[in-house]
Amino acid sequence: MSRYKCIIFDCDGVLVDSEVIGNQVIVDLANQLGANIDLEYALQHFKGNSLENCMHQIEDLTDAPIPKSFESDYRRQSFEKFKSDIKPIEGIKEVIKKLKIPFCVASSGPESKIRLNLELTGLLPYFEGNIFSCYAVKKWKPDPAVFLWAAETMGFEPKDCLVIEDSPIGVQGALNGGFDVYGYTAHDYKDELQIKATKTFNDMIMLPMLMNC
Known part of the structure; x- marks a missing residue:
């Protein structure tokens, strides 16, 4: 027993496969401002970050203030892409259905985004009621x-x-609070x-087994 x-x-990246979708939208918007970055750069520097932090990084890249419309443009465009492309992380539904202990979600995104992506992926x-x-x-x-x-x-x-x-920033946040983090x-x-997390795994179906170790 665990x-x-x-x-x-x-x-993002744990329950729903949204990281590539959201980061590509940021890349497209940033490049319109002259950032000249690609998806690999975004996944390395933006993944797990708040949108505000990402915007500050883009300002540094372009050496110019970011437009006031950037956040609303990002939300609108990313929500549209989520609605057409988002999927649940493979195996997550099966894992959740088998869990015998309480669980919740804690995300850097606004609740409207969390709820949308969870709804779109079933x-x-x-x-419901456990969204932070x-x-x-x-x-x-x-x-x-x-x-x-x-x-x-x-x-x-x-x-x-x-x-x-699934991000170094998220792992560090959990460790900072005194939590074990996979x-x-x-x-x-x-x-x-691997160097920071309590344990690592690359297939969601492995999670129940790891918890019982």
């Missing part, structure tokens, strides 16, 4: 605030919870998670 009493899932009913957004606490990973809020609301101490993350490495192209 010693964990609750699982806190990240959303996952929303499993997380960094926008609500106004602190973003690697600050552990959203994880601590999720754990407290779910009724558990950090030591009793397991966080599932790194999902299916899209960890630079092998960045």
